Every structure is written in C-alpha cells, then in structure tokens.
Amino acid sequence: MHNPSTFHGLRHTHLTYSTRSFYYLSGADFADCAVTYDIARDNLILWIPYTDPRQALWFGKTPSPEECKSRTSVSDVRYIIELPRYLRRYLSSRSASSGSSTTTVYILHPSQPPPHPEFLGSRGILQIDTVSLQPAMDAARVIKSTWEIAAIRRANAVSSAAHRAVLTRLKKMTNEREIEALFRGYCIAVGAKKTAYGTIAGAGPNAATLHYDANNEPLAGRQLVVLDAGAEWSCYASDVTRTLPIGGKFTKEGKAIYSVVEKMQESCIRAIRPGFQFVWLHVHAMTIAVSELLKLGILKGSAKEILAAGTGAAFFPHGLGHHVGLEVHDVSGRERLMVGAGVRVKARGGGLGKREMFSPEMMAGLYRAGMVDGRGEGRAKLEKGMVVTVEPGM
Ligand SMILES: [Mn+2]
Secondary structure, rough: OOOOOOOEEEEEOOOOOOEEEEHHHHOOOOOOEEEEEOOOOOOEEEEEEEOOOOHHHHHHHOOOHHHHHHOOOOOEEEHHHHHHHHHHHHHHHHHHOOOOOOEEEOOOOOOOOOOOOOHOOOOOOEEEEEOOOHHHHHHHHHHOOOOHHHHHHHHHHHHHHHHHHHHHHHHOOOOOHHHHHHHHHHHHHHHHHHHEEEEEEEEHHHHHHHOOOOOOEOOOOOEEEEEOOOEEEEEOOOEEOOOOOOOOOOOOOHHHHHHHHHHHHHHHHHHHOOEEEHHHHHHHHHHHHHHHHHOOOOOOHHHHHHHOHHHHHHOOOOOOOOOOOOOOOOOOOOOOOOOOOOOOOOOOOOOOOOOOEOOOHHHHHHOOHHHHOOOOOOOEEOOOOOOEOOOOOO
C-alpha cells in the first residue's frame, strides 16, 4: 500500500480513506512511504523515502528507519528504493514454494499498484487484487485496540477542555468566529494541531444547520450557540457537541429543550452495551423525545400513535451516532451502524457524503419493525472495542 504525498488532504475522499488505513497499518503519517505485509511470514515492513540533504534544507528531515522502528510496531523499516527488489524476491520464492506460477498481491486502491508491476510480472504471473483488502481493513478498523482507545480518550480530553475554555469566555465574545478561534487555538496550544472535522459554532437559527461552518455571525440578540468541535490526537478523532447559553443563563424554554436532549443522551449512554443494536438506541432516544415533548405540550396525542407515525423525526432528524476512530465518521465494518437495507438516504448535494437522515416514514418503519425490543435482525450489533458517538439532538 502506498501513502500518497497528500496525507493532509480532504476528508471523505478515497485518498484520505486509504491514507488513514496506511497509518493504521504502519504508524507512519508522512508522505511517499509504502507498507507491505507478508501474511505467511507475518512480516510487516514499512518502506520510507530517503531525504536528500538539499531537500531537508527546505522541508526538514523525514524520520530515519531507526526513528520509525522505535515508534511503531512494524517488523522492519527499509528505504523504499529497495522495494521492487524485495517484491521480486518475494514473488520468486512464492512461486517456488507453492509450485504455482500465480501469486496474488492485495492492494487497497487501484491507483496505488506496486512499483514496476510489468517487471515483477516477468517472474511469474502476478495477480493484483484490488477488492478484497478494503473490507478486511474495515473489519479490522471497526474494533479498536487499547492503544487506539487511549488515543481517542486523549483527543476527547483535549476537546472537553477546549469546550470548557470556550464556556468560560463566552460572555465576553461577540461573534461566532471567536468561539472557533478559541477552540482551535486551545487545541493547538496543548499539542492537538488538527481538529477532527470543521468546527461548527452556530448561534441562534444557525444552530439548526447540522453542518453549519461559516462561523462568522454576531452573537448579540441570540439565545443559544451550538458548538460541535473535536480535536484529533495521533490521527485519532473525537466528536463533542454542546449547546451553550450565550448570555450565561438559559431561558425557561431553552432549558426545557436542553433538558430533553440531555435526558435522551444520558439514558442512551446508560443503556449502551455490547450485543445491542445501535439503531435500537436511536429508537429509544426518539421514544424519550416524544414523551418529553408531550409533557411540554409541544406534541399532542398518544405517544404510541406519534411514534408509529414517525412524527418525532421532524424534531430529531439525524442518526444517533457513528463510529469514531481514524476518521470522525469512521469505517463501519461489515454492517452499517444505523441503517439496514432500504433505509439509506443521501444528504442533498452530496458534498458532505452520506448522512443518515431519518424521515418520519423511516422512523415509523423502524418502530413498526419491532426495533423497540432491540432484537430486530439485520442491523449492526455493538461489539466490545467499538467506539461510537451518542449524540441526540433537537
Ligand atoms: Mn458526530
């Protein structure tokens, strides 16, 4: 697998998708590397570029093989110029030991073939499989190791502290952009140079746009601000969203809605455990939303009827959560977390990738399908080692 030069590229593209998997396998987050894994010998080798001294004058040094070895758990680190010879030897030894003239090399992406495949091909028949590795990588990435969980916890700790730093300064701020600046400045100052996604600081009606990112409107005359912002630590993401009262105090109405969301969140966090279908938690959150909105008099009628009609989706239209890992919306493994067959909706415009929106029809369908008892089939069950967000909203 090859790590292209644009490691710090856009999220939600194939490019970053595969560079994140590259980091997952190799622990290297700099450009122009390759990684090979010999399954039979359990031999994982990181191939790194040699930095010419003239190049180092401008861009600094890339890590040496010794440095890479000391901070990753790969079997070996070598210069990438030796890779073609390694592959050639590998292919000859494979065809000698298996007695077959065909050897398959699995790569993650068709645009990242091994170097000089035509030359390698002359040693036997080289088959390049570009489809099998991705699902295997996703299945591995969806279950986090203790090291990965520690990195995510660290990212979370930075995000939480940065959120609190915003809260203590909020009364003195006049524009959404000051919130973003303080949040990001705080993260950088403590060593989390990058955020896991574009910071969302939406005041007043802007808070209702799920992926608002302009962050440049005045706070004056507005009651609440939604801050959805998370730091990244060692390439691992965090995702924290809070609603804050701009003047320092909630109004009676603001507090009432805030409390509904808080109740949904706390209850889901209490209920979450391995073996549960995550989508059940979504229905659970919706059930609380409907009963609380009935108490407030915002909805009228019977909870059962409202749930069966899916009306709650008008208030809580997004999915309860997603996997978090090397990407803020991390890979799902074999089954998606929130939706089963036939209930997948793409965001309008597509620019933000697939977002799981829950229309009233879908919500009603889930409810009718008996998801409320958590035993419905065909949707992803939570497993030990998965890291997911629990983020109801209203
Ligand atoms: Mn999120």
